[in-house]
Amino acid sequence: MRKSCLLTAATLMAASSSFAGSFQLNLQGIRQTAMGGTGVAWPWDASTIFFNPGGLSRLNGIQAYGSINFVTPNARYVQTPTGGYSASTEAHTSTPFAVYVGGPLKKGSKLGIGVGVYTPFGSSARWGNSWTGRYIIENIKLQSTFIQPTVSYAINDIISVGAGFVYAIGNMDIEKALPLQDIQGNDGQAALKGNAQGMGFNVGVQIKATEDLQFGIAYRSKVNMKVNDGDAHFTVPASVAPNFPLNGATSFTSQLPLPEILTAGVGYRVCKELTLQADVVFAGWKTYDSLSFDFADNTAALKDTHDPRSYKNTVAIRIGGHYQVASKFAVMAGGAYDPTPTQDHLVSPDAVDANRWTLSCGATYQPIPKLSVMAVLNYTTTAKRNASYEPAGFGGAYQIKSLLPGIGISYTF
Amino acid sequence: MSKNYIITTIATASLLASCKSNIDPVKPEAGAADFSTYVAIGNSLTAGFADGSLYRSGQENSYPNMLAGQFRLVGGGEFKQPLLPGEGGWPQNPLIGRTAKRVLGYSKDCLGNTSLSPVLYSGISDTAGSARNMASEGPFNNVGVPGIRCIDIYVAGYAALNPYAGRFFKDPTQKAMEAALQPVPTFFTMWLGSNDVLGYATSGGEGAVEGITLNDISPAAIFKVNYDAAVKSLIDIGAKGVLINIPDVTSIPYFTTINPMGLNLTATQAQQLTAAYSALGITFTEGANYFVIEDETAAGGMRKMKAGEYVLLTTPGDSLKCGGWGSLKPIPKSYVLTADEVNNVQQATATFNRIIAENAERYGLALMDANTYMHTLQKGITWNGVTYSPTFVTGGAFSLDGIHLTPRGYGLVANEIIRVINLQYKSSIPQVDINQYSGIKFP
Numbered sequence: 001m002r003k004s005c006l007l008t009a010a011t012l013m014a015a016s017s018s019f020a021g022s023f024q025l026n027l028q029g030i031r032q033t034a035m036g037g038t039g040v041a042w043p044w045d046a047s048t049i050f051f052n053p054g055g056l057s058r059l060n061g062i063q064a065y066g067s068i069n070f071v072t073p074n075a076r077y078v079q080t081p082t083g084g085y086s087a088s089t090e091a092h093t094s095t096p097f098a099v100y101v102g103g104p105l106k107k108g109s110k111l112g113i114g115v116g117v118y119t120p121f122g123s124s125a126r127w128g129n130s131w132t133g134r135y136i137i138e139n140i141k142l143q144s145t146f147i148q149p150t151v152s153y154a155i156n157d158i159i160s161v162g163a164g165f166v167y168a169i170g171n172m173d174i175e176k177a178l179p180l181q182d183i184q185g186n187d188g189q190a191a192l193k194g195n196a197q198g199m200g201f202n203v204g205v206q207i208k209a210t211e212d213l214q215f216g217i218a219y220r221s222k223v224n225m226k227v228n229d230g231d232a233h234f235t236v237p238a239s240v241a242p243n244f245p246l247n248g249a250t251s252f253t254s255q256l257p258l259p260e261i262l263t264a265g266v267g268y269r270v271c272k273e274l275t276l277q278a279d280v281v282f283a284g285w286k287t288y289d290s291l292s293f294d295f296a297d298n299t300a301a302l303k304d305t306h307d308p309r310s311y312k313n314t315v316a317i318r319i320g321g322h323y324q325v326a327s328k329f330a331v332m333a334g335g336a337y338d339p340t341p342t343q344d345h346l347v348s349p350d351a352v353d354a355n356r357w358t359l360s361c362g363a364t365y366q367p368i369p370k371l372s373v374m375a376v377l378n379y380t381t382t383a384k385r386n387a388s389y390e391p392a393g394f395g396g397a398y399q400i401k402s403l404l405p406g407i408g409i410s411y412t413f
Numbered sequence: 414m415s416k417n418y419i420i421t422t423i424a425t426a427s428l429l430a431s432c433k434s435n436i437d438p439v440k441p442e443a444g445a446a447d448f449s450t451y452v453a454i455g456n457s458l459t460a461g462f463a464d465g466s467l468y469r470s471g472q473e474n475s476y477p478n479m480l481a482g483q484f485r486l487v488g489g490g491e492f493k494q495p496l497l498p499g500e501g502g503w504p505q506n507p508l509i510g511r512t513a514k515r516v517l518g519y520s521k522d523c524l525g526n527t528s529l530s531p532v533l534y535s536g537i538s539d540t541a542g543s544a545r546n547m548a549s550e551g552p553f554n555n556v557g558v559p560g561i562r563c564i565d566i567y568v569a570g571y572a573a574l575n576p577y578a579g580r581f582f583k584d585p586t587q588k589a590m591e592a593a594l595q596p597v598p599t600f601f602t603m604w605l606g607s608n609d610v611l612g613y614a615t616s617g618g619e620g621a622v623e624g625i626t627l628n629d630i631s632p633a634a635i636f637k638v639n640y641d642a643a644v645k646s647l648i649d650i651g652a653k654g655v656l657i658n659i660p661d662v663t664s665i666p667y668f669t670t671i672n673p674m675g676l677n678l679t680a681t682q683a684q685q686l687t688a689a690y691s692a693l694g695i696t697f698t699e700g701a702n703y704f705v706i707e708d709e710t711a712a713g714g715m716r717k718m719k720a721g722e723y724v725l726l727t728t729p730g731d732s733l734k735c736g737g738w739g740s741l742k743p744i745p746k747s748y749v750l751t752a753d754e755v756n757n758v759q760q761a762t763a764t765f766n767r768i769i770a771e772n773a774e775r776y777g778l779a780l781m782d783a784n785t786y787m788h789t790l791q792k793g794i795t796w797n798g799v800t801y802s803p804t805f806v807t808g809g810a811f812s813l814d815g816i817h818l819t820p821r822g823y824g825l826v827a828n829e830i831i832r833v834i835n836l837q838y839k840s841s842i843p844q845v846d847i848n849q850y851s852g853i854k855f856p
Contacts, residue, residue, distance in 0.1 A: 076434035084486060084843025086438055132848045135798030179799040179809065185851040237855035239517065239529050384436045393795035399434040 022311070022341050022353045023123035023142060024261075024283065027069045027096045030374035030408035034362025035320020036334025038279040041216035042267035043206060044322075045372070045410050046100035049116035049150050051263075052218040053162025054206035056152035057112035059103040060412060067374070067408030068097045075125060075352045077133070078397045080386055087133070090126040094143075102150060103412070112152035116164070119145050120220075121258050127349060134177040134187065136392045137350035144170035144225060144258065148202055158208055166200040168223045172230070172256070174350070180301075182237040192252060192293065194230025198223040200258075212269035222260040222287055228253055232295060234302070243301035250297040259341075260284040265318075275322045285311035285341030307348065308391060311341040320360070332376075333361040340385075347387035352398045354382035370412045378404040443487035444840030446653045451484055451492060452554050452598035453477030454590075454643070455657075456608050457817060458826075459557025460577065461494075464531075465814035466502025466514040467559055467577065474820035477555045477602060479827040479845045484600070487842055493596075494555040495547055495581035499539030504576055515813040517806070517855055523735035529856075531806075531813040544576065548583045552595035556581075562608040563639050563765075564631045566590045590643050594650065601647050601654035602830060604783070606765045607662075609636055610758050611816070614662045617725060617747040618754025622761070630761045637768050644772045653838065655779040655830055658766040660787040662758055666805035667815035668723040668750060675724075676702040676739050686740060704739030707746040715743040723750040726805070726815040779837035781830050794825060797848050801825060809852040820850035 029047030032039030039047070043055025046065040072093045079085040102114015124141040127133060145168065152162030171194065178188030204218035234248040241248065265279035288311040294304045320334025336358040347353060362376035381401045388395030453459050453475075460467055461475030472478070472494050481492030497503050502514035518532035558571075558578045565571055566589040572582035579585075582592050593601075609631035613620045620628030625635070647654060662668060676697075678686065683697040690696070693713040695705065703718040718724075728748040732738040738745075750758070766784060773780035790810060793802045801822065802808040805815055810822035818826065824847035831842050 074434050076436055078436055078438050079843060079846075081439075081841070084438060084441060084483065085846050086436075088434065132797050132846050134848070179852060181851050181854050183854050183856055185854060239519075239856045391795070392798045393800075394797050397436055399436045401434045 022285065023121050023351060024259075024338075025071075025096050025120060025122055026336070026358075027067075027071075027378070027404065027406060028098050028118045028120065030067045030362060030376045030406055031322070031332060031364065032320075033069070033378055033404075033406060034332035034334065034360050034374075034376040035277060035322060036318040036336040036358060036360055037281075038265060038267075038277040038318045038320040038334060040204070040218050040263040040265035040279050041206070041214045041277055042275065046102050046114060047098060047116075048206075049100045049102055049114050049148060049164065050098065050118055050120075050202070052204035052206050052216045053150045053152055053164045053202055054160050054204035054218070055216065056102055056114050056150060056162050057104050057110060057154040057160045058206060058208070059112065061107060062101070062103040062105075063410055063412045065100040065408065065410040066098070067406060068095055069376075069378075069404050069406035070095055071402060071404050073125070073400060073402040075398060075400045077127075077131075077349060077352075079132070080396045085132055087127060087131040090128060092124070092126055094122065094124055094141075096122060098408075110154040112154075112162070114150045114152075116148045116150065117145065118148070119143070121170075123351065125350065125352065129175075129177060129187070129189075133349045133394055135179050136176065136348060136389065136394055138175040138177060139173070140175075140350045141173040142170070142256065143172075144168055144196075144223075146223070150202070160206045160208075162204050162206075164202040166202055166221070166223060168196075168198040168200065168225060168258070170196040170198070170225050170256075172196065172227060172254070178234065178236060180236050180240055188234065188236040188240075190235075191233045192230060192254075194227035194252065194254065196225040196227045196256065198225040198258070214267045215265070216267075217264045218262075220261045222284060223258040225256045225258060226253070227255065230254060232293075236301075240301065244299055245295075245297035245302060250295050250302070252296065253294045254292060256291070257287040259287055273324045276319070277321070278317070278319045281316040281318065283314045283316065283341065286313045287311075288341070308346060309348075309351075310343055310346055312343065314339045314341045328366045330364045331361070332363065335359050342387070344387050345390045347385070347398070348389040348392070349394065349398075352400060354385035354387075354398060354400060356380050356382050356400070372410045374408040374410070376404075376406045376408075378406070380404070438843070439841060441486040441843055442841045444835070444838040446834070446838040446840060447599040448484040448487050448489040450554070450596055450599045451477075451481055451489055452593055452596055452601045452652075453480070453557055453604075454593045454601060455557040455604035456561050457557070457559035458607065459555065459602075459604050460559050461555075461557070461823070462559045463812035463814070463817045463819065464502070464514040464516065464534075465512060465812075465817075466505075467497060468500050468502045468514055469497045470500060471514075471820075472496050472555075474823060474850055475555060475557070476823040476827040476830070477557065479824060479850075480602065480830060481554065483827075483831060483842050483845060487840060492554045493551065495551070495553050498542050501534055501536055501539050503540045503543040505538075505540060517813065517853065519856075523731040544580065546579065547581055551581060551583070553581055553592070554596055554598075556589065556593045557604075558589060560608060561589060561605075562612070562631055563605045563643075564609060564625060564635045566605065566639055566643055590646060593643075594646060597650060598647065598652045598654075601652050602657060603643065603647075603654065604657035605640065605643070606636070606659045606769065609765060610659065610761050611662055613761075614750060614754070614758050615667065615725065615727075615816075617745075618750050618757065619747050622757050630757060633761070633764050633768075636765055640765075640768050640772060644776060644778070648776050653778065655781055655834055655837075656769050656773045657781040657783050657830065658769045659762050660783045661762060663723060663750075663755055664787045664791060664803060665816055666803055666808070666811045667726045669803065670726050670805040670815060671724040671728060671733075673718040673720075673722055673724055674701045674703050675733070676704050678702055678740075689741075704733075705743045706739070706749045706751075707743040708751060709746070718749070719752065721752050721755060723755070724748060725750065777837075779833040781826075781833045783826070783829075786826075786829050790825075796825065796828075797846075799848065799852075806853055813853070819852045821847050821852040824850050
């Protein structure tokens with residue numbers, strides 16, 4: 001039995017054709033990330049507040065959970081069709097995190113409550129101010145943090161439901177060059193910074209068909225991140241400054257829609273040690289039609305901008321397994337395939353994307369039953385993608401790779 | 414369990430090793446052409462002329478020099494240009510119509526309004542040594558001579574007529590095509606013929622059709638003999654190359670910047686002018702009117718302009734604004750290209766372009782259709798986040814003389830040439846990174 005479980009686990013690792021996309025981050029739980037991002041069916045720990053609020057009332061008690069990931073994405077651009085030019089994003093690390101506190105009010109209670117704070121979307125790229133695409137983007141950073149108070153109720157031994165309200169805060173920071181050169185040949189610069197807010201919800205149903213077979217379905221609503229009073233600043237040669245707002249400064253409004261996500265999944269305990277799970281994830285990216293900036297002061301040289309995106313909805317597939325090596329020690333592995341929501345003619349270097357393949361593994365150790373320490377390593381890559389951003393006449397081949405280690409800790413009270 | 418650790422360690426190590434993207438550019442290939450000795454034949458556009466003059470950085474940013482840089486990736490060799498020492502522009506001799514280069518600066522017009530416009534470069538003179546003949550440093554790969562026409566390329570003694578040729582031709586008797594063949598090109602670009610129509614156009618059509626003075630449209634027969642002979646001489650030594658045809662001069666800012674309908678009148682002014690011109694039957698209306706121009710074929714020797722006619726960029730702005738030009742008195746004919754003159758230019762351009770296309774066809778050479786490309790530019794060409802148009806100053810492609818290009822404009826030309834080379838010779842030469850060059854520079 002043990003041997004066959006090992007074999008299954010090995011097969012899983014080898015065949016990890018795991019299936020997430022664009023600026024979505026699938027890093028809300030260490031165990032789940034290690035299992036290719038799966039987790040809607042099985043309430044592993046308090047991170048189910050994110051993965052499936054319905055699972056919260058299934059926990060063994062109130063749990064406190066914290067995790068952090070270290071993301072160092074690398075995107076590379078090669079001019080096409082005959083590339084003499086190439087560029088890479090500068091290495092820099094961002095740290096998506098998740099904190100959850102929650103569980104059944106007391107042992108055996110049907111009602112669970114909790115709160116989660118996590119970072120489901122974000123992206124950053126630093127191409128720098130000398131690369132050939134600098135008039136489209138130099139540096140970009142988009143961050144979001146969701147705060148989600150949640151209640152969960154176990155209707156019976158099989159079905160439990162949950163719902164959370166999402167309040168989202170975020171910020172954008174964009175720098176690009178302007179093709180207005182001074183006498184020395186230095187480019188003009190535009191800098192756009194702003195804070196954003198949005199609201200939404202997260203609901204889920206968790207079904208414990210048997211001890212060994214569980215199902216889950218969760219829906220996270222679209223969250224429209226609105227920037228109401230961003231700061232725009234333009235640095236241009238003195239002779240053209242009168243064509244820009246006074247002192248080169250104005251405010252702007254913008255919005256970035258974070259898509260609705262519907263996830264359905266199954267978890268199955270093959271044998272005592274091994275649990276396998278799979279999720280299918282629908283992302284409603286179609287809502288991301290364009291990235292627009294509406295400036296308070298429009299001038300001869302400063303018009304509102306409207307960059308088409310025309311994203312498509314995607315369906316991602318994720319699989320993963322959890323193997324209990326010993327009573328205190330477990331290992332996990334998984335994979336995911338995330339098709340890109342972007343279209344070939346509308347891939348901007350400010351949001352490079354391609355179909356992503358993810359491989360992941362991780363481990364947990366429980367020095368005492370109430371305490372878990374967790375670690376994950378997630379590797380995401382894309383094949384070389386030939387794409388262009390037609391509105392800017394910019395095309396090339398792209399590839400993204402990132403290695404994301406993460407650590408976490410949980411304590412059950 | 415120990416087995417698992419090993420697997421994990423190996424997996425982790427291989428992941429760490431491959432966490433940087435590793436796609437690389439395709440290796441450029443020369444295809445069916447030999448780029449080892451590249452020679453650029455042509456006029457001011459080829460020499461790197463810009464902003465109304467020739468100066469060192471303009472030469473360094475010439476499209477042939479850009480091309481040579483890309484050719485080096487596929488076996489191209491040294492590319493020598495007869496570089497001037499200075500940045501101010503050469504020669505500077507107003508008597509022969511040669512001034513320093515133009516830069517953007519502030520000038521005050523007759524109404525007392527200060528505005529940003531092209532002004533003569535006023536930096537310290539750095540023309541010393543410019544006239545020195547530097548043939549001993551040759552042979553040169555860029556033999557572009559500002560001002561040269563197709564009908565000049567077999568004129569012995571041309572170097573004595575043209576100071577730009579005089580700088581680097583071996584001796585006064587050397588013909589332009591002899592200088593071109595001196596490095597023994599394996600590959601060439603030839604952009605000749607623009608001046609065979611441009612001199613006529615920039616003089617307001619005052620020259621003759623089928624004449625040989627600088628203000629004339631060149632005789633097609635001489636054009637053809639010279640062009641055919643030049644191409645054949647290159648083919649005879651086994652060279653391959655690109656022929657670049659003649660742009661429609663009416664697509665360039667020199668002719669399109671001043672609006673012919675630039676006479677804005679109040680109702681009273683319109684009445685007064687209509688009354689003043691009543692003998693000639695010329696009427697004016699409130700609002701925008703076409704300028705009045707000199708035309709010896711019209712009654713009284715003057716008439717209003719019409720659609721499809723052009724006022725030259727060199728027309729003194731103060732004369733239009735305060736001197737009564739175009740209203741109280743006609744704009745002199747040397748500043749206007751009339752419909753008939755436009756027709757003459759376009760007919761000749763079409764004839765010359767046919768000769769160029771025939772040569773490309775005959776010898777299987779690549780043809781860069783600059784005429785069509787400039788029309789595409791009118792609709793706007795966006796390259797790596799920057800949109801170019803033929804609009805004067807703000808369009809980014811044309812330099813401050815309204816005829817020649819900015820370094821970025823020359824970059825667009827270089828990339829179009831590379832595109833047709835790659836098509837014709839099955840090569841894969843990378844495009845020029847235009848954004849590393851400058852456009853118009855603003856103070």
